[in-house]
Amino acid sequence: MKIIERIKATLGLAGGEVEMEPPDLVAKLGGGGVVVSRYLVCDSVDYSVRDFNESSARKYVETFASILDKLPVNSEVRIIKDEVDLKWFTRKLVNEILNTRVKLESALDEHSRVKHKVRLEVLSKLYEALLKGEPFTSTTLLVKIRVAAKTLEEARSILEYHESVVSRVFKTYYGLSLRRASKSELVRILRQDLNLEPWNSAPSVVAESRRLGFIHPFPLEKRSVFTDGVFLGVDLRDGRPVQIPVEQFFKHMVVIGPTGKGKTALLATLIESASIIDGLKTLSIDFKGDLAKYLPDKLVKALTPEDIVVNLAHKPPWLSNADWRMIVVDSLSTALNTDPGRVLEALELVEKTGVAALLHRGEGSILLPLFELFNRTPRYELLESIHRESVLLELQGRSTLFQNVYAGVVIGVLRNGLSRREGFGNLLVIDEAWRVSRLRSLVELFKEGRSWRVGVVIATQNPGDVPREILENASNLIFFGSLDADYVEKAVKSTGVGADYAQHVMKLGVGEALYVNTEEAAPVLLRVKTPMVLNSS
Known part of the structure; x- marks a missing residue:
C-alpha cells in the first residue's frame, strides 16, 4: 500500500x-x-x-x-x-x-x-x-x-x-x-x-x-x-476509577459500616448503575425508607405490602405446599428467633382451626403479633413477576416484626423462583440486612446464586451481623471507616488484610471505605460516588 x-x-x-x-x-x-x-x-x-x-x-x-x-x-x-x-x-x-x-x-x-x-x-x-x-x-x-x-x-x-x-x-x-x-x-x-x-x-x-x-x-x-460495569467511585490514593464488572456481582457483596458513613448512598449508586444495564434487574428491600430518598423518582418500580398482600396461611398458586411451608417456617423462625419446630406446630394449628387459634393461649399465640399476615386476602400477581423488572420494596411504617417476616417471605419466594430460571441476571439489594441475614434462603442465595446469575448485595452496621457462611461466599467486601477498635479488628479479621489497612479504616471519613475483592491481592481505599439525588441537591 x-x-x-x-x-x-x-x-x-x-x-x-x-x-x-x-x-x-x-x-x-x-x-x-x-x-x-x-x-x-x-x-x-x-x-x-x-x-x-x-x-x-x-x-x-x-x-x-x-x-x-x-x-x-x-x-x-x-x-x-x-x-x-x-x-x-x-x-x-x-x-x-x-x-x-x-x-x-x-x-x-x-x-x-x-x-x-x-x-x-x-x-x-x-x-x-x-x-x-x-x-x-x-x-x-x-x-x-x-x-x-x-x-x-x-x-x-x-x-x-x-x-x-x-x-x-x-x-x-x-x-x-x-x-x-x-x-x-x-x-x-x-x-x-x-x-x-x-x-x-x-x-x-x-x-x-x-x-x-x-x-x-x-x-x-x-x-x-x-463491557457493562458498575462504577463505585475512585481510588483515594491515585484517583483511579473503581468499577466492578456485572459478572463480579454474581459473586456477591457485603457492605459494613456505622450509621451515617455512606452505606445507603453506596447501595443507591449501585442501583442507579444497574438500572441502565440491559439484562440486569434489581430487587431492593428498603426497611426504613432511606433508599427511596436517595433514588431518582420512577427509576425503579416502587411496591409496598399493599401491592403484594401476603397471607402466610395461603400459598401462591405456582408454589408447592412443601416449598411454601419451608419459606414461611424459615421466615417466621428467623424473625421470632424461635425453634422452627415450634413455628411449624403453630402453623398447623392455624391451618386446622383458622385464625382464631392466634387469639387463644397455646402454640398458635406466638403468631398473634403477625395477625395481619394471616387475616387478609392474598394478592400475589406482582410477586410472581417481581424478578422481571427493577423493583424497590418499601416496608417503612410497619412494625419491625412484620417487616422482617414479610421480607423473609419475599426473599424465599425469589430464591425458589430464580433457582429455576438459569440465565436471568438479578441483583438482590438489602439495606439493614441484619434483620434477615440468618435466613436459610438468603444463605442459599450466597452459596448457589452465582450459578443462577443471581447476585446479592447486603449492607449492615457490624461485622458480627453477618454469618460466617455469607462472608465465606462473598467475593466483594466493603468496610466504611470507624474509630471503634473492636469494629476495625473484626473488619480486618473478616477480610484478611494487613495491619496497615486497619489504620486506614480508622482514618476514613464519611463516604470513604476499604474495598476488598477476595480474588485479588491489593485492597482499594475507595471514595464512594455520590448518588444522583444527593449530587443534584
Missing part, C-alpha cells in the same frame, strides 16, 4: 515491516521485536444534565491526568478541532427534540418516560445555547495506545488491558464511548498525520465550546461495544 511504503521511506524502516491491521499499526523491527499502536475513536456520548463548574472541572482534569499516567510511554490522547456546520447541527438538534417528544408521549412505562425526559432536557439546553449565540466547536477525539514488545501476541495482550481501562474511564467519567478505528478511519488518520490530507475526516462530535474542558459533546445514538 502506498501510504505504508511512504511511512517506511520517511522513517527509514527498510530493514523492517510496517503493517496496518485495524485498529492497530504494527511495526516489525529489523532487529527483532514489535511496536504496535492501537487507535481508538469516540463513538457515542451519554446524555447528562450536570453543569460544568469549578468542582467538576477539577475532578475531570484529575481524571484525565490519571488516564495519561496509566498509559504506556508515547501514547496519546488528542482532541482535533474541526469546522462546525451550525445549520446542519441545528437541523439535527431540532429533529432529535421532535423525535424525543414523540417517544416521550408514546412511552408506555414510567421508566422509559423518565429517560426521555432527561434526554429532552439536555437537548433543550443545547438548543437554548444555540439561540443565545453561544459558540460551539466540532472535535474529533483520538486515543493512541503505543506498546513495544518482543512478539505481536505479547503486545496485543498488553493493548487489550490498556484499551479496557481507558475505555471504561472515558465511559464512566465523561460519558464517552470509544471504539476501535476501522480500516478507512485508520488510513485517514495516518494520511492527516503525514500531511497528505488537508482536512480531518475522522468521526467528530459537536459541543458547546465552554464545555470542551470537560468533554461534553453532542450525543450520538450508537450502541456501546464495551
Whole structure:
C-alpha cells in the first residue's frame, strides 16, 4: 500500500515491516521485536444534565491526568478541532427534540418516560445555547495506545488491558464511548498525520465550546461495544476509577459500616448503575425508607405490602405446599428467633382451626403479633413477576416484626423462583440486612446464586451481623471507616488484610471505605460516588 511504503521511506524502516491491521499499526523491527499502536475513536456520548463548574472541572482534569499516567510511554490522547456546520447541527438538534417528544408521549412505562425526559432536557439546553449565540466547536477525539514488545501476541495482550481501562474511564467519567478505528478511519488518520490530507475526516462530535474542558459533546445514538460495569467511585490514593464488572456481582457483596458513613448512598449508586444495564434487574428491600430518598423518582418500580398482600396461611398458586411451608417456617423462625419446630406446630394449628387459634393461649399465640399476615386476602400477581423488572420494596411504617417476616417471605419466594430460571441476571439489594441475614434462603442465595446469575448485595452496621457462611461466599467486601477498635479488628479479621489497612479504616471519613475483592491481592481505599439525588441537591 502506498501510504505504508511512504511511512517506511520517511522513517527509514527498510530493514523492517510496517503493517496496518485495524485498529492497530504494527511495526516489525529489523532487529527483532514489535511496536504496535492501537487507535481508538469516540463513538457515542451519554446524555447528562450536570453543569460544568469549578468542582467538576477539577475532578475531570484529575481524571484525565490519571488516564495519561496509566498509559504506556508515547501514547496519546488528542482532541482535533474541526469546522462546525451550525445549520446542519441545528437541523439535527431540532429533529432529535421532535423525535424525543414523540417517544416521550408514546412511552408506555414510567421508566422509559423518565429517560426521555432527561434526554429532552439536555437537548433543550443545547438548543437554548444555540439561540443565545453561544459558540460551539466540532472535535474529533483520538486515543493512541503505543506498546513495544518482543512478539505481536505479547503486545496485543498488553493493548487489550490498556484499551479496557481507558475505555471504561472515558465511559464512566465523561460519558464517552470509544471504539476501535476501522480500516478507512485508520488510513485517514495516518494520511492527516503525514500531511497528505488537508482536512480531518475522522468521526467528530459537536459541543458547546465552554464545555470542551470537560468533554461534553453532542450525543450520538450508537450502541456501546464495551463491557457493562458498575462504577463505585475512585481510588483515594491515585484517583483511579473503581468499577466492578456485572459478572463480579454474581459473586456477591457485603457492605459494613456505622450509621451515617455512606452505606445507603453506596447501595443507591449501585442501583442507579444497574438500572441502565440491559439484562440486569434489581430487587431492593428498603426497611426504613432511606433508599427511596436517595433514588431518582420512577427509576425503579416502587411496591409496598399493599401491592403484594401476603397471607402466610395461603400459598401462591405456582408454589408447592412443601416449598411454601419451608419459606414461611424459615421466615417466621428467623424473625421470632424461635425453634422452627415450634413455628411449624403453630402453623398447623392455624391451618386446622383458622385464625382464631392466634387469639387463644397455646402454640398458635406466638403468631398473634403477625395477625395481619394471616387475616387478609392474598394478592400475589406482582410477586410472581417481581424478578422481571427493577423493583424497590418499601416496608417503612410497619412494625419491625412484620417487616422482617414479610421480607423473609419475599426473599424465599425469589430464591425458589430464580433457582429455576438459569440465565436471568438479578441483583438482590438489602439495606439493614441484619434483620434477615440468618435466613436459610438468603444463605442459599450466597452459596448457589452465582450459578443462577443471581447476585446479592447486603449492607449492615457490624461485622458480627453477618454469618460466617455469607462472608465465606462473598467475593466483594466493603468496610466504611470507624474509630471503634473492636469494629476495625473484626473488619480486618473478616477480610484478611494487613495491619496497615486497619489504620486506614480508622482514618476514613464519611463516604470513604476499604474495598476488598477476595480474588485479588491489593485492597482499594475507595471514595464512594455520590448518588444522583444527593449530587443534584
